[in-house]
Amino acid sequence: MTDMPNLRELILQILMEVLEEGRYSHIVMRQVLQKYQYLEKTKRAFITRVSEGTIQYCIWLDYVIDRFSSVKVRKMKPAIRNILRMGVYQMKFMDAVPDSAACNEAVRLAKKKGFSSLAGFVNGVLREIARKLPSVTYPSKEEEPAKALSVLYSMPMEIVEKWICAYGTERTEELLGIFSEPSFLTIRTNLTKTTPQQLERILGEEGVRVHRLNQDEYPDLSYAFAIDKVDSIAKLHSFQEGLFYVQDISSMAVAECADVKAGDYVIDVCAAPGGKSLHLAEKLCDSGMVEARDLTPYKTGLIEENIRRSGLTNIKAVRWDAAVPKEDSIEKADLVLCDLPCSGLGVLRKKTDIKYRFTKESESALIKLQRDILDTVCTYVKPGGTLIYSTCTINRAENEENVQWFLENHTQFSLQRERQMFPGAVGDGFYFAKLIRLNAGAGS
Numbered sequence: 001m002t003d004m005p006n007l008r009e010l011i012l013q014i015l016m017e018v019l020e021e022g023r024y025s026h027i028v029m030r031q032v033l034q035k036y037q038y039l040e041k042t043k044r045a046f047i048t049r050v051s052e053g054t055i056q057y058c059i060w061l062d063y064v065i066d067r068f069s070s071v072k073v074r075k076m077k078p079a080i081r082n083i084l085r086m087g088v089y090q091m092k093f094m095d096a097v098p099d100s101a102a103c104n105e106a107v108r109l110a111k112k113k114g115f116s117s118l119a120g121f122v123n124g125v126l127r128e129i130a131r132k133l134p135s136v137t138y139p140s141k142e143e144e145p146a147k148a149l150s151v152l153y154s155m156p157m158e159i160v161e162k163w164i165c166a167y168g169t170e171r172t173e174e175l176l177g178i179f180s181e182p183s184f185l186t187i188r189t190n191l192t193k194t195t196p197q198q199l200e201r202i203l204g205e206e207g208v209r210v211h212r213l214n215q216d217e218y219p220d221l222s223y224a225f226a227i228d229k230v231d232s233i234a235k236l237h238s239f240q241e242g243l244f245y246v247q248d249i250s251s252m253a254v255a256e257c258a259d260v261k262a263g264d265y266v267i268d269v270c271a272a273p274g275g276k277s278l279h280l281a282e283k284l285c286d287s288g289m290v291e292a293r294d295l296t297p298y299k300t301g302l303i304e305e306n307i308r309r310s311g312l313t314n315i316k317a318v319r320w321d322a323a324v325p326k327e328d329s330i331e332k333a334d335l336v337l338c339d340l341p342c343s344g345l346g347v348l349r350k351k352t353d354i355k356y357r358f359t360k361e362s363e364s365a366l367i368k369l370q371r372d373i374l375d376t377v378c379t380y381v382k383p384g385g386t387l388i389y390s391t392c393t394i395n396r397a398e399n400e401e402n403v404q405w406f407l408e409n410h411t412q413f414s415l416q417r418e419r420q421m422f423p424g425a426v427g428d429g430f431y432f433a434k435l436i437r438l439n440a441g442a443g444s
Contacts, residue, residue: 005036007047008086008109014051015082018353025055025353041231054082054089056180056352059154061085067136068128071121079113080122087126091133099130145169153180156355159345166396175394175422179348184211184226184426185233187244188252188275190310192282194243196223202238203227213249213426220256224249226426242309247275250346250421250430254337254390255279257417257434264334266290269322269377272299274306274315276337281315288334290315293322322373329380335388336380340370342391342398346421346429367398374406378413381437387413390432394422399431412439 014032017023029051033044054061062073065084073081087106090097103126110122139148146164150157153176163172189196200210209229213221224247233239233246254276260266260283268277271292281290292303292315303317320326322340343366344354374389381387389406391398399420407415418433 005039006109006112007043008050008105009112010036010047011050011054011086012079012082012109012113014047015054015086016078018051018055019058019082019356020078022357024351025052026351037232044231049094050086050089052352053093054086057089057093057154058085058356059156060151061088061154063138063151064088064129064133064136065125068132069125077115077118080110080115080118083110083113083122084125087122088129088133091126091130099126103127103130149173149176153177155179156358158360159355159358162395178423181349181425183349183423183428184228185230185246186224186226186249186252186426188247188279189223189225189244190242190282191223192286193241193311196225199238199243200225202243203236206236206238208236211426218249221249221252224252240309242311245275245278245306245310247279248347248430249427250392251275251428252279253419253421253430254339254388254432255283257419257432258283258335258337258386258388260284260288260335262287264288265332266335266337267329267333267377267380268292268337268339269320269373270294270339270341271317271337272302274303274317276339277303277315278306278310278312280335280337281312282310284314286314288314291318292316293318293320295319295321323369323376325376325379331380331382333380333385334382335386336377337388337390338374338377339388339390339392340373342366342370342393343395345393345395346423346431347392349423350428363395363397367402370398370402371405374402375409378406378410378437383437383439385437387435387437388432389435390430392428392430394420394429394431399433403433403435406435412437414438 010032014028017028018025065073065088083106087102090102091099103123106126107119107123110119138151141148146157146160149172150160155176189199203210208227211226213224238244258280260280262285264284265288266280271277272294274292277290277292294300300317300319307315343358343363344351348355378387389403403418407413413435416434416436421427421430423429
């Protein structure tokens with residue numbers, strides 16, 4: 001018989017790996033939930049909610065704890081600060097968990113992890129917070145708008161200040177509010193295997209709640225749905241049979257704007273896990289070829305797995321470093337898709353820990369990488385062909401400013417269209433620019 005794990009101990013493990021060791025939350029969460037997939041749905045949901053919520057609200061949690069603790073959060077033992085964080089999160093955001101239970105479980109966990117001498121400290125801090133949480137005061141929005149928004153929405157100051165500069169304080173708070181709300185999962189029908197109507201019926205039979213998109217708002221996405229009430233996508237027969245692909249609607253917009261034609265040769269230079277590549281291959285209607293490239297065997301393996309499930313034959317995965325020139329690709333592609341590594345500030349609802357990694361130094365490094373790759377892969381575009389540059393961020397330095405730099409240094413390209421999409425109820429933040437090559441010169 002399988003021993004039942006302590007749920008809060010699993011949560012602490014996740015928090016330690018993400019907040020202390022710097023591992024990516026979505027990877028750690030997936031590994032833990034796969035290992036304990038035998039747990040009841042409610043227990044898995046508890047692990048997910050407390051882990052993701054504690055990570056998401058870490059700045060706010062630390063602010064509150066510091067108000068009541070004689071030892072500042074940054075000076076605490078890592079296990080203790082994360083036990084306190086998850087305890088305060090439950091007190092604030094989970095009505096189903098009594099404050100006394102959150103406190104008692106935190107004390108029990110501290111003892112179990114070898115910190116019996118600090119159990120009284122944990123108990124005292126949490127009980128004080130439970131009594132006085134409603135009376136906590138916060139920075140003034142009028143006097144310190146960036147600091148206030150940083151604490152209230154648990155967003156690093158560096159990002160808040162950047163957004164205020166770009167979009168203004170009011171719009172920044174709107175964005176922070178959107179990022180604080182859950183979003184629907186969106187899927188794209190594999191039109192080579194089924195119809196949207198058939199897929200909607202099949203998903204309903206599998207217990208999935210399906211929501212049609214507003215066709216006035218998304219007229220080109222009649223094949224897409226928002227879904228919820230799903231414990232595990234991978235367990236759905238419809239997913240295993242390749243009837244749909246999990247993909248954000250903003251990502252689907254790339255294939256729609258690409259306007260590929262039958263017989264086109266497409267190179268996707270940073271393709272994993274392959275959603276946009278598969279979408280383009282489907283739009284080629286069993287003609288042409290999509291070469292989906294990425295850097296590592298793990299990433300090309302993800303692409304190959306999705307290709308197998310899709311059943312498409314006009315797409316292949318290729319291992320290649322996008323920053324390294326590939327001579328036999330020069331002037332061969334009708335379309336080059338360049339969806340590059342970025343700060344990810346448009347997908348914070350899905351990968352909440354990304355915001356803690358953003359620094360001026362990391363931004364500069366990313367921009368240099370993006371420009372180096374653009375310099376290299378633009379040579380693959382045929383005269384008259386198309387280059388699409390895209391990111392999943394709302395950072396102008398990585399988006400509009402990069403495209404302006406590119407046009408200044410590659411005058412044989414012309415900007416046909418660009419679009420910055422902001423997060424909404426059923427979509428992430430995303431940017432793309434469609435550039436057309438005007439002449440026969442391959443260099444810059």
